[in-house]
Amino acid sequence: MTNTDQLQTAESRFTRISRSTITAMIPVIGAIVIGGLLLMTLGRNPFVFFGNMIDHGLISSLGRQETLIRMAPLLLIASGLMIAFPAGIWNLGTDGQFVMGGVVVAALGPEMAPHVNGFVLFLTLFVVGFAVGAIWSLVPAILKAWYGINEIISTLMLTFIGLRFSALLVKEYFFDPETTVPQTRVLAVADRLPRMFSSRVHIGLVVGLVAIIAVHFMMRKTAFGLRLQIVGMNPKAAVHAGMKMKPLTIAIFTLSSGFAGLAAAVNVAGVDGVVRAEWNPAIGLLVVPLVFLARFHAASVIAFIAAFAVFQVGGESASRKSDIPNFMVLVMVGLLLIFMALGEYMQLRSSRKHQS
Amino acid sequence: MVTATELTPTAELIGITKKYPGVVANSDIHLSLRPGEVHSLLGENGAGKSTLIGILSGMIQPDAGEIRISGELVRFESPRDALERGIGTVYQHSLLVPTLTVLDNLLLGVDQGWKLGREVATTRLQELATLLDVEIDPSAVVGDLALGQRQQVEIVRALWRGEGVLILDEPTSMLTPQGAEKLAQVVRRLVSKGLAVVFITHKLNEALDLGDRVTVLRRGKIVGEVSPSDMLSKDRKAITKEVLQMIFGESTKASNTTVAKHVAKSDEQVFRVDQVLVAGSELHLVLDKVSFALNRGEILGIAGIDGNGQKELAEVLSGQRKVDSGEIQLDGKSIQLLSTAARQALGVRYVTDDRLGEGTVGPLSIALNIVLKRVGEAPFWQRSWIKNNAIREFARVLIKQHDVRTPNELVAISNLSGGNIQKVILARELALNPRVVIYNKPTYGLDSRTAYVVLARIAEQAESGVTTIFISTELSEIVAICHRVAVMYRGQLSEPIDVRPGIELQLGALMTGSTTV
Numbered sequence: 001m002t003n004t005d006q007l008q009t010a011e012s013r014f015t016r017i018s019r020s021t022i023t024a025m026i027p028v029i030g031a032i033v034i035g036g037l038l039l040m041t042l043g044r045n046p047f048v049f050f051g052n053m054i055d056h057g058l059i060s061s062l063g064r065q066e067t068l069i070r071m072a073p074l075l076l077i078a079s080g081l082m083i084a085f086p087a088g089i090w091n092l093g094t095d096g097q098f099v100m101g102g103v104v105v106a107a108l109g110p111e112m113a114p115h116v117n118g119f120v121l122f123l124t125l126f127v128v129g130f131a132v133g134a135i136w137s138l139v140p141a142i143l144k145a146w147y148g149i150n151e152i153i154s155t156l157m158l159t160f161i162g163l164r165f166s167a168l169l170v171k172e173y174f175f176d177p178e179t180t181v182p183q184t185r186v187l188a189v190a191d192r193l194p195r196m197f198s199s200r201v202h203i204g205l206v207v208g209l210v211a212i213i214a215v216h217f218m219m220r221k222t223a224f225g226l227r228l229q230i231v232g233m234n235p236k237a238a239v240h241a242g243m244k245m246k247p248l249t250i251a252i253f254t255l256s257s258g259f260a261g262l263a264a265a266v267n268v269a270g271v272d273g274v275v276r277a278e279w280n281p282a283i284g285l286l287v288v289p290l291v292f293l294a295r296f297h298a299a300s301v302i303a304f305i306a307a308f309a310v311f312q313v314g315g316e317s318a319s320r321k322s323d324i325p326n327f328m329v330l331v332m333v334g335l336l337l338i339f340m341a342l343g344e345y346m347q348l349r350s351s352r353k354h355q356s
Numbered sequence: 357m358v359t360a361t362e363l364t365p366t367a368e369l370i371g372i373t374k375k376y377p378g379v380v381a382n383s384d385i386h387l388s389l390r391p392g393e394v395h396s397l398l399g400e401n402g403a404g405k406s407t408l409i410g411i412l413s414g415m416i417q418p419d420a421g422e423i424r425i426s427g428e429l430v431r432f433e434s435p436r437d438a439l440e441r442g443i444g445t446v447y448q449h450s451l452l453v454p455t456l457t458v459l460d461n462l463l464l465g466v467d468q469g470w471k472l473g474r475e476v477a478t479t480r481l482q483e484l485a486t487l488l489d490v491e492i493d494p495s496a497v498v499g500d501l502a503l504g505q506r507q508q509v510e511i512v513r514a515l516w517r518g519e520g521v522l523i524l525d526e527p528t529s530m531l532t533p534q535g536a537e538k539l540a541q542v543v544r545r546l547v548s549k550g551l552a553v554v555f556i557t558h559k560l561n562e563a564l565d566l567g568d569r570v571t572v573l574r575r576g577k578i579v580g581e582v583s584p585s586d587m588l589s590k591d592r593k594a595i596t597k598e599v600l601q602m603i604f605g606e607s608t609k610a611s612n613t614t615v616a617k618h619v620a621k622s623d624e625q626v627f628r629v630d631q632v633l634v635a636g637s638e639l640h641l642v643l644d645k646v647s648f649a650l651n652r653g654e655i656l657g658i659a660g661i662d663g664n665g666q667k668e669l670a671e672v673l674s675g676q677r678k679v680d681s682g683e684i685q686l687d688g689k690s691i692q693l694l695s696t697a698a699r700q701a702l703g704v705r706y707v708t709d710d711r712l713g714e715g716t717v718g719p720l721s722i723a724l725n726i727v728l729k730r731v732g733e734a735p736f737w738q739r740s741w742i743k744n745n746a747i748r749e750f751a752r753v754l755i756k757q758h759d760v761r762t763p764n765e766l767v768a769i770s771n772l773s774g775g776n777i778q779k780v781i782l783a784r785e786l787a788l789n790p791r792v793v794i795y796n797k798p799t800y801g802l803d804s805r806t807a808y809v810v811l812a813r814i815a816e817q818a819e820s821g822v823t824t825i826f827i828s829t830e831l832s833e834i835v836a837i838c839h840r841v842a843v844m845y846r847g848q849l850s851e852p853i854d855v856r857p858g859i860e861l862q863l864g865a866l867m868t869g870s871t872t873v
Contacts, residue, residue: 239676239714
């Protein structure tokens with residue numbers, strides 16, 4: 001690259017930014033158009049639906065708060081995936097890690113709350129949530145590190161076990177004897193995570209944002225992060241360079257699934273306060289494509305997760321108002337992801353053409 | 357078999373030429389395969405054997421030249437075309453599916469439309485088993501068979517469509533001596549039935565034992581041939597010598613370049629390897645009690661055909677592979693239990709032959725690849741935080757010092773040419789007090805100018821006191837820069853001998869497992 005090349009790059013920065021803004025907008029427009037056509041065939045007015053969606057997800061104060069609350073666990077799960085995926089570890093078991101962490105935290109919280117102050121309580125719950133999530137991936141981690149067994153299958157399978165096992169825990173050991181439905185004791189509203197700016201939004205959002213940014217810089221600026229990237233890009237080179245693969249692999253699993261457990265702790269201690277048997281929000285796998293499309297960059301991940309939360313929260317109340325099943329939200333999210341992936345592909349192709 | 361030469365060739369290659377970017381794999385090759393004759397094809401790695409066989413079996417299309425089958429001009433578009441003409445190949449690595457039965461494996465290869473003709477196939481299998489004079493159970497699961505039996509199934513598969521030419525690519529490399537003996541019987545029987553057999557090997561004795569005719573390839577060209585009449589009339593020792601001359605004899609890559617070799621080496625012993633053993637498959641040990649000792653500034657060449665344990669030796673010395681027994685000493689202290697990183701800190705460096713596979717991380721910059729083995733170390737990282745300026749400064753100095761051709765140090769290393777990537781790897785391994793450097797085929801795939809630069813660098817480092825282990829398959833290079841040389845053959849290292857002019861033949865004999873010279 002010569003000096004003139006660099007100048008040209010600087011000049012074209014504006015066009016580059018505007019182009020990337022357009023590529024970011026196309027998926028949203030595409031999802032809205034196709035989703036709108038779907039709604040019309042179902043006999044609903046798409047303008048009313050999308051109007052409600054934006055209103056309840058973004059514009060109304062309550063909706064906006066709900067969106068921000070929803071973002072907290074998504075951001076934490078994404079933090080974990082931002083560690084695992086660049087390191088070449090496909091942790092697809094975040095849903096199981098999430099539920100296991102959540103159940104233990106929900107059982108522990110009400111027991112501890114009367115005896116300790118808020119700071120100790122939350123810190124303990126966070127650490128416990130993280131630890132339980134991490135433990136739930138220990139078996140796949142060991143299988144991967146020592147025997148090279150594919151973690152895609154083992155982590156996914158442990159989600160199924162985790163869902164059943166957590167239900168069993170709630171029904172047999174953690175249930176609240178004073179209710180008729182199988183659920184844990186409720187963490188009193190007064191004992192939940194502190195809220196910010198006299199809104200319903202709790203500090204879990206801050207925890208999530210801090211985690212994303214910390215992971216972003218850890219992966220890019222620290223020796224540990226570079227080691228993980230090298231392991232992901234070329235494991236043979238990592239061995240050649242003398243990196244200790246087994247401890248690194250265990251660390252990757254521990255961190256990425258720990259964040260999933262922490263996500264559950266934040267959600268339980270911040271909003272739910274209780275876990276029912278058979279509880280499974282199943283948000284872990286939804287985060288996977290977002291993290292990839294954002295190319296593991298903190299700012300993009302936050303933006304994608306925010307858009308995703310708006311779709312979810314706004315879509316839920318819009319569906320209710322238009323009297324169609326909540327599944328419409330998933331259809332919209334699916335369309336959004338498909339268009340994002342398409343946009344990514346187009347961009348790649350045009351840049352290749354540009355090169356040759 | 358002398359009469360066989362009078363018959364029309366079963367297959368004939370005429371003026372075959374095949375070029376790849378930067379390499380002429382085959383150059384004007386003429387080869388006649390006659391019925392009733394075993395034709396041994398000898399040559400080092402990269403001599404062009406695989407390309408030639410690929411062309412004959414329809415896998416590769418030549419740039420020029422023609423193929424004739426029984427005198428008729430043919431054009432193979434795919435391996436299927438060759439099979440239809442009765443040319444079948446048994447590759448070095450089995451193509452059979454281990455979980456299926458013998459019969460199912462054979463049915464996989466044949467296109468019978470929707471119906472699997474089991475009865476027809478069983479009959480054909482029996483027919484070919486009789487031809488080979490072997491017992492093959494059609495319902496046996498391939499994974500349960502011994503390697504020799506699997507190979508018989510492979511031969512049956514190769515001859516399924518017609519019995520013309522059988523090509524055996526390094527067929528004995530996976531076999532026990534008994535298995536090799538049985539294979540020789542099968543081959544003898546096939547030629548007695550009028551087939552033409554091509555036997556590819558780099559083991560000289562086998563080539564001479566089994567072959568009626570021997571052709572030697574080097575650098576894509578036929579450099580010599582021993583005719584059946586010579587094979588019969590001449591004394592074995594004379595033939596061996598003649599063939600070794602063909603394989604290794606004349607000028608090669610570095611011989612017309614002179615690398616200054618310093619004579620005075622210190623008598624201070626720095627590095628010592630004692631009875632190092634690495635167990636491998638049941639057939640033979642990967643490293644079989646390897647021992648040698650090196651003085652400061654000495655260059656020990658390790659010659660050998662690829663795959664005789666050289667890479668494993670390099671990995672054991674650098675710490676990438678564990679020893680099962682034995683000792684490695686640096687300055688009198690055992691280091692065989694130390695990690696790669698600890699050995700690197702002591703000055704043990706390894707220049708790998710697998711530059712792209714393990715030596716570099718393609719998407720990362722040159723600068724980061726230069727500090728690849730120092731991630732987390734000061735001054736490039738302070739309290740675990742990356743110091744980009746220190747890394748870039750260090751990289752710029754080394755890039756200049758080693759004359760790496762790149763616009764700057766931030767270019768992704770995958771954008772560099774092979775020669776420049778090798779310069780970056782050398783820069784990395786030779787930086788910051790190297791004491792013992794292991795080079796594994798450091799000029800492999802480089803153009804002769806860059807190869808010369810690399811060799812000169814290695815010699816210069818040794819002169820400044822770096823103890824050097826130089827693994828190479830190019831004898832001319834070893835002769836050019838090494839003080840002593842030892843040969844690896846099947847995991848065993850020969851006694852190191854002093855390098856002197858004309859040593860190539862002796863080394864060649866050791867490399868090919870031949871003891872007759």
